[in-house]
Amino acid sequence: MNKVRRNRMSLLWFIMPFTLLYVVFFLYPFTKGLLLSFTDWNGISKTTQYVGFQNYLELFTEDSRFLHSLFVTLIFTVLNVAISNICALVLAVAIEWGSRSFRNLLRTLFFLPYVFSLVVVGFVWRLLYTEVLPKLSEQIHWQFFNLDYIGDPAIALYSTIFMNIWYGIGYFLIIYLAGLQTIDTSVLEASQIDGATGWVQFTKIIIPLLMPSITICIFTSIAGSLKIFDAIFVLTGGGPGYSTESIALNIYYEAYGAANRFGYGMAKAVVLAGVILFISYFQLKFFKAKEVEV
Amino acid sequence: MKRRTSGFIILLVLFIIVSGCGKADKKAVESKQTESAAPSQSAQSSVDNKKQExxxxxxxxxxxxxxxxxxxxxxxxxxxxxxxxxxxxxxxxxxxxxxxxxxxxxxxxxxxxxxxxxxxxxxxxxxxxxxxxxxxxxxxxxxxxxxxxxxxxxxxxxxxQVLGYGLIYNKQAFQEAGIAAPPNTLTELKDAIAKLQKAGITPFASGFKDVWLCYQMFWALQGSTLDDFQKFYDDMNGGNASFKNEKLDAAFELLDLYVANSGDKPLSSDFANMAHLVGTKKAAMAIQGVWAYGEAIKLDPDVQLGMAPIPVSEDAKDATLLTDAxxxxxxxxxxxxxxxxxxxxxxxxxxxxxxxxxxxxxxxxxxxxxxxxxxxxSLSLDAAQYIQEGKKTRGFMINYWQSGLADIIGKDLQDYISKNLTRDDFYKHIDAGWKIFAGK
Amino acid sequence: MRRSRGIQMTAGTLLILLALVYLFPIYLILINSFKSFRDIFESPLSFPASFYLDNYTKAWKASDFLQTLLNNVTVTALTIAGVVVFTSMAGYKLSRDKSKLSWFFYILFTFPFLIPLYSYMIPLVQLVKQFHIENSPASLSLIYVSTSSFALFMFHGFVKSIPVELDESAYMDGCSQIRLFFSIVFPLLKPAISSVAILFSLWTWNDFLLPFLILTDKDAFTITIKVFQMFGMYGSEWDVITASLVLASMPIVILYVILQKYIVSGIAAGAIKG
The missing domain is CATH 3.40.190.10 (Periplasmic binding protein-like II)
Structure with a gap:
C-alpha cells in the first residue's frame, strides 16, 4: 500500500513540470475553446450568449464552405500522403540499392528543403509559379510550364500539394533509408537465389520489413496534412475564391477573418479535432495489426 | 528527495518568471511612463513644458x-x-x-x-x-x-487622406494605340480595347490574386451605379433589399471585359504585378486607386500615368471617379x-x-x-483636378458594407472571375453574407 | 545487395542530376537575390550579370537581422532546454511506471500531437495576454514545451531500451529518484536527446502560426514572422524579398550542413524509436 502510494507520488513529481505547462497552455485553453463553441462569442463584443448546439448544426447543414474545406483537406491529405510516401520510398530504395556510395550526398540534397521554413518555401514557389515557369515556357515552348498554377481554381490546390510534397520528401526519405539499412541483405540475396525479381522483392520482402517506418511516416504525414495551414496560407491564402481553403484556413478565417465568429470557429475546430482523433485512432489500430502480422 | 523536487518547482517557476522578464522590463518602464506622464499632464496647465518622458x-x-x-x-x-x-x-x-x-x-x-x-x-x-x-x-x-x-x-x-479611385491608364500606351481620350462609355472602352490589342498591348492588368483588389473592383462597380449609399445600407439591414439591381448588373460588363482582356492568368497577378504591368506599358489600364502610383513607377520612373472616371454604362454621364476620405x-x-x-x-x-x-x-x-x-x-493630380472641376464623384462603397463583408465579396468575386460562380449566385452569396454580418 | 560499380555510378549520377533539378527552386532564389528588381522582372531565369549586393543591405536593414536572429536563437534554445528536461523526465517515468494512472497520463499527453494549434489558439492567445507574457521568447518556448508530445513519445520509447536493473538497484539504495534520473538515466538518453534537440530546433526555428499570433512587437519577431511581414510590406518586390529569404534561411542551412550527420541520425532514430 505504502509502496503504491510512493510510486504514485514519484510519478506525479516526474510528470509535474510538463503537466503544469500542459494544463496551463493546452488543456485549459482547449477546454475553454470547447465551451466557447457553444456560444456566439465574436471576440470583441462584451456579451456572449449560450446557443447550445446551434453552431454545430449550422456547420453541417448550412455551411457549404466548411464542407468544401473538408473536401479540400481530404484531397490534400490523400494525395500528399500517398505521393510523398511513394516517392520517398522509391527514392530510398533507388539510393540504397542503386548508388550507396552517394547515399550521404543524395540524402543531404533531398532533405535540404525541409530545413527551410514553410513561409520561405511558400514565397519561393510563388516566385516560381508566377514569374519563372511562365518565362521558362516562353523560352522552351513547353506549354505545361505556362499553366495558371495558382490562379486557376482547378489547378491551385494541386500546386500547393506539389509544393508541400517537394518540401517534405526529405524527411520521409531519411526515415525510409534508415529503415532499409536495418534490413538484412542476406534475406534479399537468398530470395534472389530463389529467383525472385526486383518487383517481387520490393513488394514481398522490403515493404513488409519496412512496415514500422511506413507506419510512422504515414502517421506523421496524415497528422500533418489534416492540419495543413502554413503552406496554403502563404502560397494562395486559400484562393482563388475558396478553391484551396483547407479546414485550418476555414477556421482561421471564420475566427480571425471577416466574420469574427469565434464561437462558431471553435465549433469547427472541435469537429476537426474529433475527425483527426478518429482517423488517427483507426490508423494506428490498422497499422499495428499489420505490423503484428509481419 | 523533497529538496530536489522543490528545487524543480523553483526551476519551473523561474522559467515562468523569466518568460515574463522580457515583457516585465518594458512593463516597468511603461508604467513609470504613465505614472510620470499623468502628473505632468495635470501639471502642464500650471507648469509649462515640463520635460516629458x-x-x-x-x-x-x-x-x-x-x-x-x-x-x-x-x-x-x-x-x-x-x-x-x-x-x-x-x-x-x-x-x-x-x-x-x-x-x-x-x-x-x-x-x-x-x-x-x-x-x-x-x-x-x-x-x-x-x-x-x-x-x-x-x-x-x-x-x-x-x-x-x-x-x-x-x-x-x-x-x-483624400483618395481617388478610377481608371488608371498608361498615356504612352494610349498614344501608341491611337486612343485620343480615356473611354467614358462601355462602347468607347471596347473600341479602346480593340485598338490596344491591335497595337500589341494587353488592355488591362488584373491584380485579382489579391482579395482586397477584388472587393475594391466590386466597390467600383457598385459605387458607380448607386446614388444613395445610406439608403442601400438601411434597405439591406431592413432585410428586403439585394445587391442586385439592373444598373449594377449592366456594369458587370465592365468586369467581364476587364477579365477577358487582362492576359490569360488574371487570378495569378497581384497588386504589385498589376502596377508593374501598367507602369512598364505591358498593360495599358487598371482600375485602381491613386495609391498604386508608387508601385507603378518603380520599374520606369518616367512613365506617364493618368486617372480617368470609370465607364460603367453607355451613358458618359454615369462614368464617375470615386473619391473619399x-x-x-x-x-x-x-x-x-x-x-x-x-x-x-x-x-x-x-x-x-x-x-x-x-x-x-x-x-x-x-x-x-x-x-x-x-x-x-500624377494620379492624385488628375483626381484633384477632377474634383476641382466640380465633376461628379462618389464615395467608397466599403464604408457602407457590413464590416467584414468585404473579404467575402472579394473571394466570391474571384469565384465569379474564374467562372465557378454565376452572377446571380454571386449576388445570393453576398446577400446572405450581409445577413450574417448584420446578425440576422 | 551488391551492384556492379558501373551501375552504381550511372544510377548515382542520374540521382544526383535529379537532386539538382529538385533543388532548382533554391538555386532560383539564390541567383535572383543578386539581381536588380528590373532584372528579376525581365529575366528571372538568367544568371546575374554582376553580383548586385544592394538587395542584401536593404534586406539586412529592413529585417533588423541581428536582433531577429537573436530572438530566434533565444526561443530555440529555451524550447530545447525545456523540452529535453521536462519531457525526458515525464517520458521516463511514464514508460517505467506501468500503472493505470501512468497510462492515463500518457494518453492525455498524446493529444497536443494530434490537435492542431488553431483549434485552441483564440483562448490561448488571450491567456498569454492575461499573463502579460506576449512578445517574450520564453513564453513562446513554454507553449512549445506544453505541446511537445512528440518528444515525450520518443523518450517514452527510448527508455524501454535501457535496462530496468540500472535504475531499479539504485532505487533500492534509497537514492532520490530525480537525482537518480539525472545522474544515471539522463546521460543514457543521449541519442534520444540529440534527436529531440535537432527536430525541435528545426520546428521551432521555422514555426509560423504561433509566433504570428503571439509576437506583436517588431523587436520580438522571429525570422519567419519578419519574412512574412516583409512580404506584406514589399509585395512583389522580389529583389528585397529574395535577399531576405536567403538571409532568413542562411543560419539554419549552415547549421544543417555542419550538423547534417546528427540531423539525419536524429530523425531516423526518432522515427524508429518513436
Whole structure:
C-alpha cells in the first residue's frame, strides 16, 4: 500500500513540470475553446450568449464552405500522403540499392528543403509559379510550364500539394533509408537465389520489413496534412475564391477573418479535432495489426 | 528527495518568471511612463513644458509606405513633439482579421486605421475605440470629409487622406494605340480595347490574386451605379433589399471585359504585378486607386500615368471617379497614451504633419483643413483636378458594407472571375453574407 | 545487395542530376537575390550579370537581422532546454511506471500531437495576454514545451531500451529518484536527446502560426514572422524579398550542413524509436 502510494507520488513529481505547462497552455485553453463553441462569442463584443448546439448544426447543414474545406483537406491529405510516401520510398530504395556510395550526398540534397521554413518555401514557389515557369515556357515552348498554377481554381490546390510534397520528401526519405539499412541483405540475396525479381522483392520482402517506418511516416504525414495551414496560407491564402481553403484556413478565417465568429470557429475546430482523433485512432489500430502480422 | 523536487518547482517557476522578464522590463518602464506622464499632464496647465518622458505609440496601418518611411516621419514628428515616437506596423492581407484579433486579445495598438462611416459600427458598438468628440477633431478636417469619422453623432475617427479611385491608364500606351481620350462609355472602352490589342498591348492588368483588389473592383462597380449609399445600407439591414439591381448588373460588363482582356492568368497577378504591368506599358489600364502610383513607377520612373472616371454604362454621364476620405485614424480605448495619441492625430493633420506624411511620402491629397503644401503624384493630380472641376464623384462603397463583408465579396468575386460562380449566385452569396454580418 | 560499380555510378549520377533539378527552386532564389528588381522582372531565369549586393543591405536593414536572429536563437534554445528536461523526465517515468494512472497520463499527453494549434489558439492567445507574457521568447518556448508530445513519445520509447536493473538497484539504495534520473538515466538518453534537440530546433526555428499570433512587437519577431511581414510590406518586390529569404534561411542551412550527420541520425532514430 505504502509502496503504491510512493510510486504514485514519484510519478506525479516526474510528470509535474510538463503537466503544469500542459494544463496551463493546452488543456485549459482547449477546454475553454470547447465551451466557447457553444456560444456566439465574436471576440470583441462584451456579451456572449449560450446557443447550445446551434453552431454545430449550422456547420453541417448550412455551411457549404466548411464542407468544401473538408473536401479540400481530404484531397490534400490523400494525395500528399500517398505521393510523398511513394516517392520517398522509391527514392530510398533507388539510393540504397542503386548508388550507396552517394547515399550521404543524395540524402543531404533531398532533405535540404525541409530545413527551410514553410513561409520561405511558400514565397519561393510563388516566385516560381508566377514569374519563372511562365518565362521558362516562353523560352522552351513547353506549354505545361505556362499553366495558371495558382490562379486557376482547378489547378491551385494541386500546386500547393506539389509544393508541400517537394518540401517534405526529405524527411520521409531519411526515415525510409534508415529503415532499409536495418534490413538484412542476406534475406534479399537468398530470395534472389530463389529467383525472385526486383518487383517481387520490393513488394514481398522490403515493404513488409519496412512496415514500422511506413507506419510512422504515414502517421506523421496524415497528422500533418489534416492540419495543413502554413503552406496554403502563404502560397494562395486559400484562393482563388475558396478553391484551396483547407479546414485550418476555414477556421482561421471564420475566427480571425471577416466574420469574427469565434464561437462558431471553435465549433469547427472541435469537429476537426474529433475527425483527426478518429482517423488517427483507426490508423494506428490498422497499422499495428499489420505490423503484428509481419 | 523533497529538496530536489522543490528545487524543480523553483526551476519551473523561474522559467515562468523569466518568460515574463522580457515583457516585465518594458512593463516597468511603461508604467513609470504613465505614472510620470499623468502628473505632468495635470501639471502642464500650471507648469509649462515640463520635460516629458518619451512615449512610443504603436500604429497599425494599412498604408504600406508609412513603415518604410518611419524614420523620416519620426524626424518630422519630433520637431513638434520630441517625446512622441510612432512605430508603424503594416499588414497587407487580412487587415481586418489582424486588427480584430489584436482587439479581441486585449493587445490593441494605440492607433490604427480602419474604414470610416458605417464600417466602424462593430468597433464602436464593442466599445473598442475612444470617443474624440470632446477634442474638437472636426476643425482639423476639411469640411466635406468630416462625416467619415462620425458615427451616431459622435466623432471616433479622423481621416488623413483624400483618395481617388478610377481608371488608371498608361498615356504612352494610349498614344501608341491611337486612343485620343480615356473611354467614358462601355462602347468607347471596347473600341479602346480593340485598338490596344491591335497595337500589341494587353488592355488591362488584373491584380485579382489579391482579395482586397477584388472587393475594391466590386466597390467600383457598385459605387458607380448607386446614388444613395445610406439608403442601400438601411434597405439591406431592413432585410428586403439585394445587391442586385439592373444598373449594377449592366456594369458587370465592365468586369467581364476587364477579365477577358487582362492576359490569360488574371487570378495569378497581384497588386504589385498589376502596377508593374501598367507602369512598364505591358498593360495599358487598371482600375485602381491613386495609391498604386508608387508601385507603378518603380520599374520606369518616367512613365506617364493618368486617372480617368470609370465607364460603367453607355451613358458618359454615369462614368464617375470615386473619391473619399481615407487613412482614418482611431485611438484604441485600451491605449495607455491617449493624450499622446491625440497629439499625434493633431500633428498628422497639422500643416507640417500632413506635408511630412500624406504630402511628401504618399504624394496624395490631404483631408486636413490646415491647407498643407502638397506635391501630388500624377494620379492624385488628375483626381484633384477632377474634383476641382466640380465633376461628379462618389464615395467608397466599403464604408457602407457590413464590416467584414468585404473579404467575402472579394473571394466570391474571384469565384465569379474564374467562372465557378454565376452572377446571380454571386449576388445570393453576398446577400446572405450581409445577413450574417448584420446578425440576422 | 551488391551492384556492379558501373551501375552504381550511372544510377548515382542520374540521382544526383535529379537532386539538382529538385533543388532548382533554391538555386532560383539564390541567383535572383543578386539581381536588380528590373532584372528579376525581365529575366528571372538568367544568371546575374554582376553580383548586385544592394538587395542584401536593404534586406539586412529592413529585417533588423541581428536582433531577429537573436530572438530566434533565444526561443530555440529555451524550447530545447525545456523540452529535453521536462519531457525526458515525464517520458521516463511514464514508460517505467506501468500503472493505470501512468497510462492515463500518457494518453492525455498524446493529444497536443494530434490537435492542431488553431483549434485552441483564440483562448490561448488571450491567456498569454492575461499573463502579460506576449512578445517574450520564453513564453513562446513554454507553449512549445506544453505541446511537445512528440518528444515525450520518443523518450517514452527510448527508455524501454535501457535496462530496468540500472535504475531499479539504485532505487533500492534509497537514492532520490530525480537525482537518480539525472545522474544515471539522463546521460543514457543521449541519442534520444540529440534527436529531440535537432527536430525541435528545426520546428521551432521555422514555426509560423504561433509566433504570428503571439509576437506583436517588431523587436520580438522571429525570422519567419519578419519574412512574412516583409512580404506584406514589399509585395512583389522580389529583389528585397529574395535577399531576405536567403538571409532568413542562411543560419539554419549552415547549421544543417555542419550538423547534417546528427540531423539525419536524429530523425531516423526518432522515427524508429518513436
Amino acid at each position: 518619451p512615449v512610443k505609440l504603436k500604429f497599425l496601418t494599412n498604408v504600406i509606405d508609412y513603415p518604410k518611411h518611419e524614420s523620416e516621419i519620426n524626424a518630422a514628428l519630433h520637431q513638434a513633439y520630441p517625446h512622441i515616437t510612432v512605430e508603424f506596423e503594416h499588414v497587407a492581407d487580412n487587415y481586418d482579421a489582424v486588427l480584430k484579433t489584436r482587439l479581441a486579445s486585449g493587445d490593441a495598438p494605440d492607433l490604427f486605421n480602419y474604414p470610416g462611416y458605417l464600417a466602424m459600427k462593430p468597433l464602436v458598438d464593442a466599445g473598442q475605440v475612444l470617443d474624440l468628440s470632446n477634442d474638437n477633431p472636426d476643425e482639423l478636417v476639411y469640411e466635406n470629409f468630416r462625416n467619415a469619422g462620425k458615427y451616431n453623432g459622435k466623432v471616433y475617427g479622423v481621416p488623413t 481615407e487613412g482614418i485614424m482611431y485611438i484604441s480605448k485600451d491605449t495607455k497614451h491617449a493624450n499622446e495619441a491625440k497629439d499625434f492625430i493633431r500633428w498628422m493633420l497639422s500643416k507640417e504633419g500632413a506635408k511630412a506624411t500624406v504630402g511628401d511620402i504618399l504624394q496624395q491629397q490631404s483631408a486636413a483643413s490646415s491647407n498643407p503644401e502638397l506635391k501630388l503624384n
